[in-house]
Amino acid sequence: MTHRGHDHHKCMALFEKMSEYIDRELDDEARVQVETHIRACCHCHACYETLQRTVDLCRSSADDYPLPSTLSEKLRAMLEAANR
Amino acid sequence: MTRQEIMNGKKTVRDEDFELIQAINDGRTDLFQELVEKYQQKIYNFGMRMCGESRDAEDLVQETFLNIFRYLKGFRYETRFKNWMFRVATTTCLKAKRKPKHAPERELSLEEFMPGEGEDLPDQAPDWAQRPLDQLLNEELAAHIKNAIIDLPKPYRMVMVLRDQEGFSTEETAQMLDISVSNAKVRLHRARLFLREKLKGYFDHDA
Numbered sequence: 001m002t003h004r005g006h007d008h009h010k011c012m013a014l015f016e017k018m019s020e021y022i023d024r025e026l027d028d029e030a031r032v033q034v035e036t037h038i039r040a041c042c043h044c045h046a047c048y049e050t051l052q053r054t055v056d057l058c059r060s061s062a063d064d065y066p067l068p069s070t071l072s073e074k075l076r077a078m079l080e081a082a083n084r
Numbered sequence: 085m086t087r088q089e090i091m092n093g094k095k096t097v098r099d100e101d102f103e104l105i106q107a108i109n110d111g112r113t114d115l116f117q118e119l120v121e122k123y124q125q126k127i128y129n130f131g132m133r134m135c136g137e138s139r140d141a142e143d144l145v146q147e148t149f150l151n152i153f154r155y156l157k158g159f160r161y162e163t164r165f166k167n168w169m170f171r172v173a174t175t176t177c178l179k180a181k182r183k184p185k186h187a188p189e190r191e192l193s194l195e196e197f198m199p200g201e202g203e204d205l206p207d208q209a210p211d212w213a214q215r216p217l218d219q220l221l222n223e224e225l226a227a228h229i230k231n232a233i234i235d236l237p238k239p240y241r242m243v244m245v246l247r248d249q250e251g252f253s254t255e256e257t258a259q260m261l262d263i264s265v266s267n268a269k270v271r272l273h274r275a276r277l278f279l280r281e282k283l284k285g286y287f288d289h290d291a
Contacts, residue, residue: 015198019273025254042207049209054280055248056217058233061226062249064125065132071142075120078146082153083113 010037014044018051086164094160101165109157116156120149123166126250127173133245134177136234144180148173163259170250171260174242190237197277212287225286232282236275243268244275 014037020026021034038045086099101119108115127148131141151172159168199205212220233241233249246257247268258268 012198016194016273019276020269023254025269043205046206046209046213049213050280050284051276053209053213053217054276054283057221057225057229057283058244058248058276058279060217060221061229062129062133063226065129065138065141067125067128068138068142071124071128071145072121074142075124075146075149076117078150079116079120079153082150083116 011041011044014038014041015047018048019055021048022052022055094162096161097164098161099164099166102161105156105159105161105165109159116153119152123169124149126166127169130170130173130245130250131177133230133233133249134238134241135180136230140180144173144177147176147180151176163256167252167256167260170246170252174246174260177242178238192237192240192274192278194274194277197274197281210284210287212283228282228286229279232279235282236278240271240275240278243271244279247272248276 014034017026017030017034021031024031026034038048086097089096089098101122104115104118108119124145127145128141131144132138135141135144148169152169155172159165163171233244236244242261243257246252246260247254252260254265254268254272257272258265261268263271
């Protein structure tokens with residue numbers, strides 16, 4: 001990401017770590033580096049917010065699917081056959 | 085409640101299913117139905133998230149429970165039963181010949197999601213990334229997200245489903261898929277970037 005005050009490589013290095021940052025999987029030093037950069041770079045901050053929102057939406061859309069009414073019966077019959 | 089013990093020099097995970105599984109393995113095979121009833125919804129959800137079609141998801145549930153029934157005696161309590169069950173489900177899913185219509189098997193490269201040097205970039209997040217989640221997520225968007233996940237190549241889809249939808253940790257996901265933790269992280273990041281592009285497209289189209 002190119003913009004005044006930051007070089008492309010620094011932003012790209014952050015881009016690669018962004019999921020680990022969201023998942024709190026970075027060590028303290030790397031986390032502070034990312035936070036410092038995000039505060040200073042509006043483009044990376046925007047990038048972070050869209051990715052964080054993507055993760056939130058993905059997690060929130062994971063509802064239960066309605067079970068087909070015949071599934072339990074099929075499973076019961078299959079296991080009875082396997083048990084014989 | 086899950087706790088770990090060392091039994092005969094080996095790590096043993098005592099979770100909520102420990103006694104039930106011991107009973108089944110000691111000959112009470114009639115109790116297997118309890119496991120099925122407890123977990124069929126979870127495996128069906130996983131099947132729908134991976135296949136997108138009810139028929140394929142039903143097949144996955146049946147094949148998974150049949151494999152669990154066959155191989156339960158080999159379960160060594162080294163992980164929670166639920167994790168082992170998902171390992172069986174992911175293996176069953178990976179071996180399935182069926183392929184969803186819109187899932188090309190290809191590698192996702194980081195470069196395809198990276199902005200190029202000199203590219204004009206937004207200096208603030210779009211409206212959809214800032215609005216409260218409950219105002220944003222509706223049935224149409226949820227369906228769009230599900231379809232976008234189905235469009236992911238299978239290895240990426242599987243990591244995203246296990247991590248962001250089933251709620252497993254990176255380590256657990258890596259273990260289930262027999263891949264390294266760093267590989268699981270790479271796949272997850274690219275899957276999320278893929279989904280983000282799909283969401284951008286959805287909201288840009290909507291705007």
